[in-house]
Amino acid sequence: MNIVNKISELRLALDECRGRGCSIGLVPTMGALHEGHASLVRRSVAENDVTVVSVFLNPTQFNDPKDLERYPRTLEADCELLEACGADIVFAPGVEEVYPEPDTRCFSYPPTDSVMEGAMRPGHFNGVCQIVSKLFSYVEPDKAYFGEKDYQQIAVIRRMVADLGFGLEIVPCPVIRQADGLAMSSRNTLLSDEERQTAANIYRVLNESRTLGLSVQQTHDYVVKEIDAIPMLEVQYFNIVDGDTLADVSSWDEAQSIVGCITVFCGEKPIRLIDHIRYK
Ligand code: PAF
Numbered sequence: 393m394n395i396v397n398k399i400s401e402l403r404l405a406l407d408e409c410r411g412r413g414c415s416i417g418l419v420p421t422m423g424a425l426h427e428g429h430a431s432l433v434r435r436s437v438a439e440n441d442v443t444v445v446s447v448f449l450n451p452t453q454f455n456d457p458k459d460l461e462r463y464p465r466t467l468e469a470d471c472e473l474l475e476a477c478g479a480d481i482v483f484a485p486g487v488e489e490v491y492p493e494p495d496t497r498c499f500s501y502p503p504t505d506s507v508m509e510g511a512m513r514p515g516h517f518n519g520v521c522q523i524v525s526k527l528f529s530y531v532e533p534d535k536a537y538f539g540e541k542d543y544q545q546i547a548v549i550r551r552m553v554a555d556l557g558f559g560l561e562i563v564p565c566p567v568i569r570q571a572d573g574l575a576m577s578s579r580n581t582l583l584s585d586e587e588r589q590t591a592a593n594i595y596r597v598l599n600e601s602r603t604l605g606l607s608v609q610q611t612h613d614y615v616v617k618e619i620d621a622i623p624m625l626e627v628q629y630f631n632i633v634d635g636d637t638l639a640d641v642s643s644w645d646e647a648q649s650i651v652g653c654i655t656v657f658c659g660e661k662p663i664r665l666i667d668h669i670r671y672k
Contacts (some may be wrong), residue, residue, distance in 0.1 A: 393475045395482045399530050402483050406444070406531060414441035418533035420524060423447045424464040424578035425473050428568040432537040433477040435565055444531050445474050447484040452495060453519030464581055483530070495522045501551035504638045508631055508653055509544050509666070516546045519576045524549055524598055528558050536560055541567045541575050543668045547638050567667075569595065587659040590624045594656050598669040601652070608632050608642055611652070611671075619656060628655040628664065632671070644672065 396402050409416060415557055417440030419432045425447075436443040447470055456458035467484060474482055499505070499521035510517050528536065538546050546564050553562060568576045573595035574588070583591060597618045601611050616627045635649030644650065650671040658665050 393471070393478055394483060395484060397483075397489065399485065399489060402444070402481065402530055404425065404602060404664050405481055406442070409442045412441075414511055415535075416529065416531060417443045417477075418531045418536045419443065419445045419611065420536065420538070421445060421447055421470075422449045422463070422465050422578070423470050424581070425470045426568075426576050426578065426580075428539050428576035430473060430477050431568050432539060432565050432597060433474060433479050435539050435563070436535065437478040439563075440535060441531075442480045443478070444480045444481045444483055444533065446527050448490060448523065450490075450519060450523040451487060452491070452522050453516050455513045455515050462582065467624075482571060483527075488528060490523070494590050495526075497522055497525075499525075499552060501548055501555070504544065504547040504551050507544075507633070507638055507640075509655070510548075512628060517545070520545060520548065521552050525552060525556060525558075528553075528560065532651045533560050535563050537563045537565055539567065539576065540564050540668075542666065543651060544638060547636065573599070575665075576666065579663050579665065582661070583659060584665050587624055587663070590622060591656075591658050591665055593622050593625065594619060594665060594667050597667075598652060598654065598667060602669060602671060608644060615652065615654065618623060619654075624659050625659045626662070628657055630654045634659055635670070648672075 417436030419436050421429050433445055433487055439534035449463055451460060471482055499518050505517035550562055572592035574592045599617050606614060606615055610632055612632055615630050617629050619625050632641060632652045635651045641647050641650055651668050653668045656665050
């Protein structure tokens with residue numbers, strides 16, 4: 393496994409691969425890797441000749457400096473996991489390498505980037521588009537792999553790919569869950585044992601809500617009421633939306649695919665946990 397920090401080194405390595413006719417898969421990450429990331433990397437390794445994993449804690453997508461400060465940084469352990477998964481190239485640049493100048497580009501893909509996380513974290517998806525578009529330009533992958541855990545992020549990136557005409561395939565990969573249903577996330581390591589156990593109720597309630605035969609509004613109210621009733625958990629938002637545009641729906645026959653997207657505050661710090669459930 394080749395670990396590179398410079399864009400020029402990355403390009404050199406990839407030109408050589410392309411010269412041999414190799415297909416290239418890209419897995420963008422911010423490090424603090426877990427089994428969820430490992431599943432993306434393994435899939436890319438299975439589907440491409442060469443897999444590049446970027447490990448870059450992108451400052452422009454954090455609208456809260458405290459969130460950026462406490463984000464776990466574990467490059468050494470990350471590289472061990474990536475080696476074990478069969479990654480070929482790790483691209484781990486410094487901030488100055490990626491942003492020699494402040495990135496002043498503005499991306500806007502409403503409603504995908506203006507609702508939910510977009511409304512709660514102004515500028516977040518602009519930062520995601522800034523870094524992901526740069527990574528796509530550096531790597532020029534055939535396929536790029538993203539976890540469905542960040543459901544909204546994939547919808548925004550799809551719009552950006554269509555807008556800028558990147559000739560690559562976005563491959564969404566299913567959420568990897570702990571045995572009790574909690575979606576794997578780098579932020580889970582910030583939870584105490586008690587918070588961690590309580591957090592499993594989020595997916596339990598989401599799952600239950602699928603089986604009750606309620607209307608969209610009733611489903612919404614049920615999920616919010618049940619989760620808010622659990623000590624240490626507080627719903628920030630729960631939106632039941634069209635799975636492609638992310639616009640709110642008010643009836644189950646309003647869209648072909650319908651997804652419930654939730655963000656819950658957990659514990660005292662508090663830690664924001666994101667999850668979603670597919671209704672159809
Ligand atoms: O999903 C993430 O970890 C990040 O948003 C991404 C796509 C790596 C961009 O920094």
